[in-house]
Amino acid sequence: MDLPRTSTGTILRTTAHILNYYGLHTGAQFASIDGRLDICAATFRAATGKTPNCFLTDEDASLLQIQVCEPAMDAIRMLSAVLPTQPPTDLTTGGDDHIEHVCHWAMTPVWTGNADDQPPAFNEVIGLILRAAQAADALTAAPHQNAA
DSSP states (O other), X not given: OOOOOOOHHHHHHHHHHHHHHHOBOOSSSSBOTTSXXXXXXXXXXXXXXXXXXXXXXXXXXXXHHHHTOHHHHHHHHHHHHHSSSOOOBOTTTXXXXXXXXXXXXXXXXXXXXXXXXXXXXXXXXXXXXXXXXXXXXXXXXXXXXXXX
């Protein structure tokens, strides 16, 4: 029996709640020992309810876990789409690297020309996630068209 799929908007709102509770991790790997998660790890947890141990120590295994989770990847692609920059190219596939785009946005200083450029503030990260959720809801709110 297939369970109903959670909407991308719901996954993104849950991601915001998870980050608000556990905290945002912007260091090495996808999670920290104190429970903080990066955006993509929090999105995976929102989609699956799980945080694999590999998120702490194994970047390749973590990437694979996230990449094969379609609901998480749909949410990550939506986050990437609302960012003001374009995603980098994945050297292996030649496609857009949405995970890299989203993960590094939260830890990269926003260039303003000032000497004190800082990464986005936590409230800016949460705001972006909620805007992406709203965009996802708007894109899927169109009524179903019946065949004539």
